[in-house]
Amino acid sequence: MKAEETSLRYLILRPDGAVGEIELKQEVTAALERLPVDPSLYFDLCEANLLIPLKQLVNARARERGIANANRHMLAAAKGS
Known part of the structure; x- marks a missing residue:
């Protein structure tokens, strides 16, 4: 799903x-994929x-x-890639 x-x-x-x-320009935001809102998909939250x-x-x-590029890498992290 594309970002709004x-x-x-x-x-x-x-x-x-x-x-x-x-x-940020609308052309840029329109091309980004919406990221799941779950910090544990992107960061190690084992400690405080x-x-x-x-x-x-x-x-x-x-x-x-x-x-x-960051959007692409965060999507991959969310998918476990």
């Missing part, structure tokens, strides 16, 4: 060190962990190609 065709806004670290907000909501994370960079 909406834009995504998220926090990013700007070159000057300040935190800013950017919007602190889960932080994605909207609170600040990205150091946000390349469209990197986002697409």
Whole structure:
């Protein structure tokens, strides 16, 4: 199932060190597959962990190609590949 065709806004670290907000292009978000919402599919949760909501994370960079690759790798992890 493809992600909804909406834009995504998220926090990013700007070159000057300040935190800013950017919007991912709709063409990019439309091409992403929706990921299952289950952290145990992507991370080893055997020990105590602190889960932080994605909207609170600040990205150091946000390349469209990197986002697409991350989506592909996380889908593979969710499927156990």
